[in-house]
Amino acid sequence: MYLSSLTELALASRLKSLSDRFYNAGDEVYRNAGARIESRWFPVMRFLWEQGPATVNDVAAAIGQTHSAVSQLTDKLVRAGMAKRQGDAADGRRSLLTLTTKGSRALAELGIVWAAIRQGVKDSLGAEGTQLLAAIEACERALDEQPIVPNILNRHAALAASKVVIVPFRTELREHFHALNAAWLRKYFVIEPIDEKVLRHPEEFVLKPGGAVFFAMLGDEVIGTCALLRDAPGVYELTKMAVDESFRGLGAGRQLLDAAIDEFRRGKGTMLFLESSKKLKPALHMYQRAGFVLQSANRPDSHYARADVYMIYAPPKKSAAKPRKRIAGKA
Amino acid sequence: MYLSSLTELALASRLKSLSDRFYNAGDEVYRNAGARIESRWFPVMRFLWEQGPATVNDVAAAIGQTHSAVSQLTDKLVRAGMAKRQGDAADGRRSLLTLTTKGSRALAELGIVWAAIRQGVKDSLGAEGTQLLAAIEACERALDEQPIVPNILNRHAALAASKVVIVPFRTELREHFHALNAAWLRKYFVIEPIDEKVLRHPEEFVLKPGGAVFFAMLGDEVIGTCALLRDAPGVYELTKMAVDESFRGLGAGRQLLDAAIDEFRRGKGTMLFLESSKKLKPALHMYQRAGFVLQSANRPDSHYARADVYMIYAPPKKSAAKPRKRIAGKA
DNA sequence: GAAAATTATGTAAGCACTAACATAACCAGC
DNA sequence: GCTGGTTATGTTAGTGCTTACATAATTTTC
The missing domain is CATH 1.10.10.10 (Winged helix-like DNA-binding domain superfamily/Winged helix DNA-binding domain)
Structure with missing residues (x-):
């Protein structure tokens, strides 16, 4: 339901x-x-x-x-x-x-x-x-x-004072990369061996091959993460996107996505794709709005059993992504 | 609440x-x-x-x-x-x-x-x-x-077919004497050592001194119990009255009470009292309707820390208890 | 290809509850 | 003993939902 x-x-x-x-x-x-x-x-x-x-x-x-x-x-x-x-x-x-x-x-x-x-x-x-x-x-x-409303309003005031910031990988945040992803994987699917490997050792399996990991921070709390994985020269995969349930709706997902796309362009990548699942409707919408286009067939040699959606980044020409970035920064 | x-x-x-x-x-x-x-x-x-x-x-x-x-x-x-x-x-x-x-x-x-x-x-x-x-x-x-209504109606049909019956103590029911009483004691108070002793060994502490234990049965389920304790020659205490929460309102309590009072009279007792607590309002009402009269002071040397109510059986003269019994039997 | 069934939606009347007001009875303090 | 505040209750209007009905568009069935 x-x-x-x-x-x-x-x-x-x-x-x-x-x-x-x-x-x-x-x-x-x-x-x-x-x-x-x-x-x-x-x-x-x-x-x-x-x-x-x-x-x-x-x-x-x-x-x-x-x-x-x-x-x-x-x-x-x-x-x-x-x-x-x-x-x-x-x-x-x-x-x-x-x-x-x-x-x-x-x-x-x-x-x-x-x-x-x-x-x-x-x-x-x-x-x-x-x-x-x-x-x-x-x-x-x-x-x-303990009346609940004052509690919520206090929390609200605290949150309103801070805002979502995207930061690159830091060793002391490694744990969160695993924890945030494990939460939704367990909820919707199961954690496959390849997930466990990458989530536990991002330095070895993401950074070293030339990828990147980002974290979304709210104050000093880590509320989301995602990874840009180098699949082949110039070919990147967007993966391991996760936002803490309690902080959905803050735009953290979109900001992580934009950060990854920026990184992809900085690295002069030629192709950026992602795999996901039809179950994750809100996420799919977000990917689409960000410029990913749904492919009719699944990715040929997928790493994941759960993947039944394959999208490729193909933003409309005339640099539509630039103004979008400004809006995201403002929000 | x-x-x-x-x-x-x-x-x-x-x-x-x-x-x-x-x-x-x-x-x-x-x-x-x-x-x-x-x-x-x-x-x-x-x-x-x-x-x-x-x-x-x-x-x-x-x-x-x-x-x-x-x-x-x-x-x-x-x-x-x-x-x-x-x-x-x-x-x-x-x-x-x-x-x-x-x-x-x-x-x-x-x-x-x-x-x-x-x-x-x-x-x-x-x-x-x-x-x-x-x-x-x-x-x-x-x-x-599993829709709940048919379940309830089945149960109802089964219950409607059987009726509450009061039976005297039997060894194989001893466990219930403890279980039924422990349930409400734990809920409202604590189980005092004297409770534990009597509840675990009714033969020794209730029957042997000349008292009685009754059980209320519905079909083959034991739904309530009570004890008539001989305190001194001719002096009896009504105690350890308990009805399973799920079966409140069936009149089992009243029938147990009537059985105990009958037993008291059969034994030519001269005084029947009980101790209870103001917390247990519905029970107090029942005792009163059955002929117990609230005493202004507590019982002098009470066995129980929780007792703050003391009642003595004193039914209105001209044998008011007889017709009452017929009604109880009919219900 | 018309009749029958189904689907999608709107509308009206009714129910259980609340908030806000009105009224009457009671009580405390001078 | 009167006055201002409190308490107990009823009354009215309004809200959010449901059920029952109405209507129109679509699909199925022969």
Whole structure:
């Protein structure tokens, strides 16, 4: 699913849709089991059932919703004959919500339905269900203790102060060349032996034959990398492009690409190609915008099992790359 | 929070409220960071940004919503000048959604905001955040593979066919006496040495001194237990009452209680008491309904550190317990 | 090549919730 | 005892989504 690739950014949407799925499942179960209640009623009714009569605010606080929501829900319960409102004699503002006998009877009959739900959820979700519950619990607590927005804004201020800079290979950054690439390789494919060799020893397999490695830095964090590999005299391969997931969208990929293309031209290269996979759509778009052209056939003697895309650098004539570079520098 | 005590039963409500919290947090962040977008727009806009122009249905499928939702959201994006609709020349039914330059520019500026969100979420939620994402992912997959409703309905049918039966102690059930009690003790308190002793050796510490242990069975599953402990001649303590969380609401607790009270009367006991904790509200209600009366002071020489409630069995005269038993048997 | 089915999209009505306001009851401090 | 603030609740309008329906374009089927 597309949303899962956005990880933290689309949390709310995914939670919402999971929530809807469970609400619907609940309603379907109640309907099929002959229960006369709806899944949205459950928290309020169960609370009244367990704890006895309570005020609107009590209920709202317990189930974590606004008093309005509870008040409106109560209207429905009253209309359905499940609950009633009684003025509190001691305090005229309050009104006690109570289950009617019809309401308590409806709940009393639900015992085995609840047991079935608990078991059924365990059957379907297994350990994931327990894990989900635990994670929800933990997040609720974490959000209560440490509000998330100020945290994000602090981070934002820090990031806004720095900007992405491309630097050439340095020995002390070698580790990152491997780590950044391993992350996405593991995610989408597997790490092939040739990857491991090159990623572990860039000096020997990239630099020495006449290639280059670049890193994208944000402040003092290494957020991306790529390599220009000399394949034959004048022939270069763009490869090992990787940007840390948390820093996608900053333009680091494009800047790395531009740096590699610059290096290719400085070296008076005659051909620059890359191999990739159809799975990596956003990357392919970027390559295309940068001047790479998709070839109809795959590269004849590819190094990679995963490669099903072959692109060659062929920018439109009249030096279209120059102005582009200025824009990238500005962004 | 009350909802967390309902575990699987209130999953939907809790997911919804978590979702709302994240939506609100997102909006707050965007507002404060000067971004011109709303958190609800994000999935659609990001998708168009990454994958290029797409039809309503493409977008809907990718972000897991109905085409109507996307269509309506598009109206808003168009009104805000972020996107436009273009009729597809090849297929007159379709209309391609595209970001306007204003839209793409707005997103391009969001790079560091997204990075900040990812980092900030990690700061606030830490491992819980990762765990939550993993759990969501797993649940989505599990629900797709194995629909949950038929599972629940099967379970329900099975449960509806059997009913709760109370049986006296049997050696081969000894393990359950410990397991059922350990579950709730660990959850609310800690297991004190005296608990461990009695739970592990009910024959020696409960039966031999003249007490009794009961189990509640549903089909061949042991779902609850309780013990009647002889404290002194004619004086009995009701204790070690436990019902499996998955089977709350079936009335097993009440039936166990009735069985113990019956046993107490059969033994011509003169006093029956119990100790419990204010934390266990639903249990206290049940005890009260069964005829236990809350004492103003705690029991003088309590065995338990956790006990802050002391109740004595004193049913209203004129044999109120008899009719009650019939009802319990019927339920 | 016309009829039937499918696909793509928009529109309307409804639901669950929230925010914002309105009202009434209560309470604390002078 | 009155006054300003608080608390408890209801009411209204608005939002984001869904379902159900409507419509038009396209493809399939005989």
